[in-house]
Amino acid sequence: MFTERFLRDKRGASLTAEERARIEGAIGEVKTIAPRKIIARAGEPLHQSTLLIEGVMSRYLDDRQGLRQLVAIHLPGDFLDLHAFPLKVLDHDVATLTSATVATIPHAELEAITQDMPELTRKLWFATLLDAAIHRAWLFRLGRLDATGRIAHFLCETNARLFSAGLSDGRRFALALTQADLAEICGLTTVHVNRVMRQLREEGLCSFRASLVEIPDPVALAARGEFDPAYLYMETIPDFLSNVKRSRS
Amino acid sequence: MTPDTAGPQPETEPGIATAEGGLVFLEGPDGVAATMTADAAARTGQNLIDAAAVAATQRASDED
Numbered sequence: 001m002f003t004e005r006f007l008r009d010k011r012g013a014s015l016t017a018e019e020r021a022r023i024e025g026a027i028g029e030v031k032t033i034a035p036r037k038i039i040a041r042a043g044e045p046l047h048q049s050t051l052l053i054e055g056v057m058s059r060y061l062d063d064r065q066g067l068r069q070l071v072a073i074h075l076p077g078d079f080l081d082l083h084a085f086p087l088k089v090l091d092h093d094v095a096t097l098t099s100a101t102v103a104t105i106p107h108a109e110l111e112a113i114t115q116d117m118p119e120l121t122r123k124l125w126f127a128t129l130l131d132a133a134i135h136r137a138w139l140f141r142l143g144r145l146d147a148t149g150r151i152a153h154f155l156c157e158t159n160a161r162l163f164s165a166g167l168s169d170g171r172r173f174a175l176a177l178t179q180a181d182l183a184e185i186c187g188l189t190t191v192h193v194n195r196v197m198r199q200l201r202e203e204g205l206c207s208f209r210a211s212l213v214e215i216p217d218p219v220a221l222a223a224r225g226e227f228d229p230a231y232l233y234m235e236t237i238p239d240f241l242s243n244v245k246r247s248r249s
Numbered sequence: 250m251t252p253d254t255a256g257p258q259p260e261t262e263p264g265i266a267t268a269e270g271g272l273v274f275l276e277g278p279d280g281v282a283a284t285m286t287a288d289a290a291a292r293t294g295q296n297l298i299d300a301a302a303v304a305a306t307q308r309a310s311d312e313d
Contacts, residue, residue, distance in 0.1 A: 142280070
């Protein structure tokens with residue numbers, strides 16, 4: 001089932017069997033895309049949206065020098081360019097970071113869903129609002145946190161998102177990103193990321209080796225990154241995050 | 250209307266600069282996180298010292 005992870009564990013937005021079947025039936029194509037391939041370019045008309053089934057994808061913007069800022073990453077279960085349904089074009093590029101399997105859904109099918117199934121339409125809207133909530137957290141991360149805090153916050157967020165998708169046990173998950181990817185996510189140089197990762201490892205907060213992230217103490221890492229999972233609208237806050245809240249000193 | 254806050258304020262604590270692998274890492278103040286070559290770091294440091302001297306003069310004249 002291709003939609004198994006879509007809105008999984010999201011507060012008040014889990015799909016019913018009927019809704020899941022409707023989206024499954026709307027899928028036009030399922031394909032696997034090689035790593036580091038652009039699937040949508042800014043400004044190009046789009047007639048379909050993409051549900052990520054496996055792999056990691058990104059949204060990004062390049063500056064005039066060609067230096068890249070990743071403005072979002074997408075994980076399995078994300079309906080990653082649902083925004084293009086009402087907007088028809090995107091203002092950024094979308095690309096794979098790893099090999100990715102995606103399902104494409106024609107906008108005509110989404111249009112039919114909005115006319116026939118208002119509750120499912122609300123849930124699709126929820127998915128785009130969740131993206132917006134994550135964007136706000138990314139702004140906070142870049143605007144307020146130091147280098148270590150940015151990396152800690154990102155890894156906590158990814159851990160929680162993958163936990164919701166059933167792809168993390170809360171302390172350990174696979175993540176095939178490079179230090180260059182982390183640098184472009186967190187607005188740091190790769191050598192700075194390397195240094196921060198070593199610090200986190202030496203402090204016993206996190207290790208990231210061979211595409212495997214291990215977080216021995218999720219609460220301590222969350223405290224270091226001022227991470228509060230409220231913006232992820234999880235149905236249930238897992239035990240490993242139950243004591244986590246960004247607090248004002 | 251947003252809740253009343255003081256908004257970002259001038260930093261009163263310095264950033265921390267460290268050297269590693271032939272590069273300089275500047276951490277803070279606040280959310281600053283920069284990596285510089287030795288030359289860029291030295292010139293940035295001199296720029297800060299020069300600007301700080303001017304700023305100190307400006308404060309003194311404001312208080313007169």
